[in-house]
Amino acid sequence: MSSFKRDKKEEEDSGGNPYQNLDKTIVLQEARYFNQTPVNPRKCCLILSKVLYLLNQGEKFTTQEATEAFFATTKLFQSKDVMLRRMVYLCIKELSTLAQDVIIVTSSLTKDMTGKEDLYRAAAIRALCSITDSTMLQAIERYMKQAIVDKNPAVSSAALVSALHLSSTAPDLVRRWANEAQEAISSDNPMVSYHALGVVAGSRKNDKLSTVKLVTRLARSPLKSPYALCLLIRLAAQLVEDDDSEASQPYIEFIECCLRHKSEMVIYEAAHAIVNLRKTARDLAPAVSVLQLFCGSSKASLRLAGARTLARLTAKHPTAVAACAVDLENLISDPNRSVATLAVTTLLATGAESSVDRLMKQISSFVSEISDEFKIVVVRAIRRLCTKFPRKHQSLAAFLAGMLRDEGGLEYKAAIADAIIALVEENPDAKETGLAHLCEFIEDCEHTALAVRILHLLGREGPKSRQPSRYIRFIYNRVILESGPVRAAAVSAVAQFGAQRPELLPNISVLLSRCQLDDEDEVRDRAIYFSAILETGDQQLINDYIINVSKPNPVLLEKALRDHIATRPEEPFDINAVPTEEEPKENKEAIVEIEVRKPVQVSMEEMYAEQLSKIAGIERLGPVFKTNNPVDLTEAETEYRVRLIKHIFGRHVVLQFECVNTLSDQVLEDVHVRLECPPEYEVKSITPCQKLVYDKPDSVFVIVEYPSAFLDSLGTFGASLEFTVRDCDPNTGVPDPGEGYADNYPLEEFEMGCAxxxxxxxxxxxxxxxxxxxxxxxxxxxxxxxxxxxxxxxxxxxxxxxxxxxxxxxxxxxxxxxxxxxxxxxxxxxxxxxxxxxxxxxxxxxxxxxxxxxxxxxxxxxxx
Structure with missing residues (x-):
């Protein structure tokens, strides 16, 4: 154990990052030192640390570099130094995904895994399972089973965690270790019990009946490990969500029983589960009482957990949270500003109109001390207040404008702008006030994307205001002072005023003519384009090309243009056939959710574009017009699950039958769909699924041509799934010898409607x-x-x-x-x-x- 000690001088030396300026080439040259005999363990540990640092910093190693470093590292197996050996295991695990021929160290790792040195065994198991593929795993299966039930908790946990990782690549093999994992659930070590339950639950995730039996048995004899108990609560909550009948009552009682557990972690997990499951305020009372006690705890982590969960609960059950008003008010002065922020925003969401001004004053006292992340939480709460109490729009808008002038990043400023924009769109009385604040903000706005968005809003809402001319000065200032993208957006906004307010058209025409001399191509082109349309005086033309312009999805527009150029460049391109960009829908329940990263908005058409591209000749159908939501054609618990996605084109429809085989002892081959079409429909081609293995979805595609007459397109289709069945080993998935036998499976009828x-x-x-x-x-x-x-x-x-x-x-x-x-x-x-x-x-x-x-x-x- 002497190798774990460090010199006093080394501990005192602190300053900067010693690995900050590492060069990959120099580090790889240093790794050649591993080939010398004997080696200096301390020097080798330093070199391995550098390699691991580079890998974890995202440095790209070529296959040759990784392979050389890997085999140089394996030379260190001869060392008996504990620290060095553990570093070797770590390095092997990291390099195994990049290097070639890593299987060669399997025997060394297996030897260490089954040896007597416990410090080696756990790390050797993790390294071995990361480098061994599914075909080689069977050779170490016996050792893994022994390790799962080992008396050493570190070894047992390492084996169980490795099994969890392997369950994604070799689920059938890991399923055979369930008996050993079942035994490990009763371990006295909290982490071993937790990891064992994870392995057992994972092996039964596709078998609802087995999961029910597991949860029922463990709920009767509560586990010693608080971590395992938290996982069991989540499993019970999932069963309640899946089955909302009286049969789920025992699970609800078990979760409520956990509210009286001695571990704070278990208590919180139970309260969190109840809050997410219950639908009435009365049922929530036990959980709310627990969260209320957390708010008065001396531990900052518990106060934060209680305040945050109550804040989320406000979205569905504000009356249930109102009972905690006194406790939340005590948290406003909490030294932890995260807790104070959540308390104030929750009170804002549940309080009366009369208390708004007082709470806003309390927010202003510490809003400058909290991070942008929590400032966004405050802004979102104020945004809901604007909707809830429209008469308070003056004070709320003034407060938001004050925050807008403070320092902050793009996301923070965008959240404030969103709140003011929502205020302008939802409350007619607040339109003038909100637009005035936004006009003032873009005078000094340093974020191009935000300035463009506000200019777009001014162009949309400004012409409808009582004094539209007052906004033109702010917009035209952007043409004079700002960058190219902002100037282009300002030109579009100015054109909106000319299109919607005829009395302003002469002045707008002068401004647009000046913009035609701009240095930027985009600005000049927009100015000439809008001037030409406005000069025609044709109201239909102005409406279609300035006021109500449809915005095609840019990703699908690019794909449609490429397909058009590749297949029929001589024909005119129809932009109306490209799906429009959908407005992102706001999550109404996320009252005070803390979410820094916004989810990427992906349309249905984009989601399935890659799958459709695999169909031969799909580009000849033109751009996809619309992709409809999936429709189930089978019951949920059947042996084969099929759902239908209809991809609509100009003259064709591509029917995608997404199939899942739920039988582990069968492999389906040559899977295709036989359609019974209405009259006038014609099946053009079928792309079958070559092989459908257990629990891995795949699709059958059928291209059908629409009738020439639109009125004939309404009708009902019949369908059946046809395939060849081959029995297989449920553990390995390898089909039995023989050709199999043909079979079919009837599907529910589906309609082609107007929608x-x-x-x-x-x-x-x-x-x-x-x-x-x-x-x-x-x-x-x-x-x-x-x-x-x-x-x-x-x-x-x-x-x-x-x-x-x-x-x-x-x-x-x-x-x-x-x-x-x-x-x-x-x-x-x-x-x-x-x-x-x-x-x-x-x-x-x-x-x-x-x-x-x-x-x-x-x-x-x-x-x-």
Missing amino acids: DQIRARAATDDWEQTWERAANAPEASDTFILSQNDINDAAKAVCEHLGLPKNAIIGEAVKEIRGGGIFRGGAPVLVRARLAGGSAGITMKLASRSPREDIAQLLLAAVG
């Missing part, structure tokens, strides 16, 4: 003008008696049939549906429906306008 073929949207602000401008287009109208008894249900059902979003519904006693969209092929369509209740039921008058009369009639046929 599948239309990219719809709700009405915009100028809906009436848009409807009137389409007065000369062909119109189809009819009156319907709907089967629903409730007018709200009826309106939602109509929207579902037509593919319109729910926010297309307006009105109270008399419901009106206003919307429109683009039909496949690029033809626009507008829909208007009025619903009223009467003695005979719900009556609806539906009207549809489109340049294509058959499309207008199709929308009526979809409802009828």
Whole structure:
């Protein structure tokens, strides 16, 4: 153990990072020292530390470099120094993913794994399992089983954690170790018990009945390990979520019982589970009481956990949290500013209008002391207040404007701008105030993306304000003072004023003519483009190309352009066939969530683009028009699960049947789908799935051509899955000898409706003008008696049939549906429906306008 000691002088030397300026080439040359005999363990440890540092800093090692370093490291197996040997194991594990022929050290690691030196054994197990592939694992299976039940907790934990990692690559093999892991659950060591439960639960994750038995058995005899108990609570909560019937009551009782456990970790896990499961405030009372006690704890970690969980609970059950108001107010002065922030934002979300000013004053006292991360939490809470208490918009907007002038990063400033923009859009009384604050901010805004966004808002909302001319000065200043992207955005914003306010058009034309002399191409092109459109005076043209311009998804637009150039460059490109960019939907429940990284918004079309690209000749179909949400064609618990994704093109539909084989003793080969199509539909090609192995999804693609007449496109399809079954070893997945036998599996019928073929949207602000401008287009109208008894249900059902979003519904006693969209092929369509209740039921008058009369009639046929 003397090798663990360090010199006093070494401990005193502290300053800077000794590895800061490492050079990979020099370090690899130093590694050649490992070939000498004898070696200096201290020097070797230093060199290995440098190699590990470079690897963990993201330094790229070539295969040859990694292989040379790997085999040089293996020479150190002859050393008996404990510190050096442990560094060797670490280095082998890190280099094994980059180097070649790493299997050669398997015998050395196996020897150390089964030796008597416990300090070697645990590290050797981790290294061995990281370098051994699934085919070689069977050779060490016996040793792994012994290690799982070893008396040394470090060895047992290392084996169990390695099994958890291996479960993703060799699940069938790890499943055979479940008996040993089951035995290790009862270990006195908390970490061994926790890791063992993880292995056992992981091996049963696809078998719900086995998981139920495991949780039921362990819930009756509570575990000693608090870590394992926390995992068991999560498993029980998952079973409750999956089955909300009376059968789940024992699991709820078990979780509630854990609220009285002696470990604070277990208590919090139980309270957290209840908060996420319960739907009524009364059921939440035990968990809220525990969290309330946490808020008064002397430990900062418990106060933070209690405050944060109560803050999240505010989204669904503000009344349940209101009972903790006194405890939360005590936390406002907490020395931990994270706790104070959460307490204040929770009180803001649950308090009365009269307490807002007092709480805002308390926030201002410490907002400069907290990080941007928690400032964003405060801003999001204030944003909800703007919606909750619209009469407080003056003070709230002033507070946000003050925060906007403070120092901060882009994300922090963007959160404040989002809050003010939401205030402007939701509260007409606050529009002038909010726009004034944003105008003041862009005078000194250093973030280009934020300035562009605010200019876009000024262009959209400014023309609708009482004094639109006052904003033009702020916008035009950007043309004079800012960078190219900001100047281009300012030109677009100025054009909006000219398009929507005719009295300002002469002045706007002068400004746009000046912009035509700009140094930047984009700015000049926009100015010339907008000037030409405004000079025509054609209101339809101005509306389509300045006011209400559809924005195609940039990723799919690029792909569609590439496919168009590659397949049919001589034909005109139809931009209407490209899906538009969807607005990201805000998570209404995340009242005070702390989330630094925003999730990337990916459309359905982007999500499946790579899978579709594998179909031969797919580019000849043109750009994908729309991808619909998946539809299940089988029950959840059947032996084969199939769901359908419909990819709509201009004249074709690609039906993607996503299949999962849930039988571990079967392999399905040559899997394809037999369709029973409605008349006029024609199947063009089928791309089968060559092999469907256990629990790994794969897809069958069927390309079907639409009928030439739009009205014939509505219909019902029948389908069955056809395949060749081959029995296999459930542990290895290797098929038995023989050719197998043919079989089929019936699937549920599915429909091709109007909603599948239309990219719809709700009405915009100028809906009436848009409807009137389409007065000369062909119109189809009819009156319907709907089967629903409730007018709200009826309106939602109509929207579902037509593919319109729910926010297309307006009105109270008399419901009106206003919307429109683009039909496949690029033809626009507008829909208007009025619903009223009467003695005979719900009556609806539906009207549809489109340049294509058959499309207008199709929308009526979809409802009828």
